[in-house]
Amino acid sequence: MSKTGRDHITVILATGNRDKVKELRPLLEGISPLIRVSALHELGAEIEIEETEQTLEGNALLKARTIFDLFAERFTFMIALADDTGLEVDSLNGAPGLYSARFAPMPAGQSPSYKDNINHLLHCMSGKADRSARFRSVIAMKGALPSQGGERRFIFEKTADGMVHGTITFEPRGDGGFGYDPLFEVDSTGKTYSEMSIAEKNSISHRSLAVQKAVTTLREMFEIQNILQTTSNTPV
Numbered sequence: 001m002s003k004t005g006r007d008h009i010t011v012i013l014a015t016g017n018r019d020k021v022k023e024l025r026p027l028l029e030g031i032s033p034l035i036r037v038s039a040l041h042e043l044g045a046e047i048e049i050e051e052t053e054q055t056l057e058g059n060a061l062l063k064a065r066t067i068f069d070l071f072a073e074r075f076t077f078m079i080a081l082a083d084d085t086g087l088e089v090d091s092l093n094g095a096p097g098l099y100s101a102r103f104a105p106m107p108a109g110q111s112p113s114y115k116d117n118i119n120h121l122l123h124c125m126s127g128k129a130d131r132s133a134r135f136r137s138v139i140a141m142k143g144a145l146p147s148q149g150g151e152r153r154f155i156f157e158k159t160a161d162g163m164v165h166g167t168i169t170f171e172p173r174g175d176g177g178f179g180y181d182p183l184f185e186v187d188s189t190g191k192t193y194s195e196m197s198i199a200e201k202n203s204i205s206h207r208s209l210a211v212q213k214a215v216t217t218l219r220e221m222f223e224i225q226n227i228l229q230t231t232s233n234t235p236v
């Protein structure tokens, strides 16, 4: 099937961050061969969505809704999936939080690089005894799926969150990952995310916990709607 059939569901990743795409793709494709994941750049839509809401959930929904509206005509049955993530440091009163991408002060019109943000975080943490922190992700989905027994589609919106506790290191450690990963030592492993492979990070991360919850929600919805239950395919 095609974009209008029932033998696969297109999931469009509503993010401009290709590092997130690298993590999200295996998480979602691992659920079922019936899920086809497309990134915005693969669909020829490299758009930057301004995050104007005051919560991770609000911003994740904003991104999912924007991309859903953009592709709702092109794909009859699809899910737009967005992630909004923040690093919350206790001794900085939860900063950088919502502003994790734009933490380091920069000249007007310039965006900080990952390295700028890392250096700024280390600077803000100098002299702080409490280095505890957490990563929080909210996944938002807006989708159109076949309604039970017919070709009509129903539209849904769902969110799910995931959190991992850690400690801000005194210097970057490891080469993998992205963003603040070299500074985030996961309490349960003693390793920074950058010292893990993508598969290792995906087995424990804030993003994967949120995705797992989102998938549970999807499975429940799919069961109710009897979607993808064909003789040749197992349901998602």
Ligand code: ITT
Residues within 6 Å of the ligand: 014, 015, 016, 017, 020, 083, 084, 085, 086, 087, 099, 100, 101, 114, 117, 177, 178, 179, 180, 181, 193, 207
């Ligand atoms: P989109 O909004 O297009 O998805 P973004 O990079 O702006 O991309 P977020 O607002 O969710 O994404 O994340 C803000 C920043 O937090 C991001 O730019 C990274 O610096 C950092 N970040 C997000 N997820 C991370 C992760 O898993 N590990 C380390 N840093 C992360």
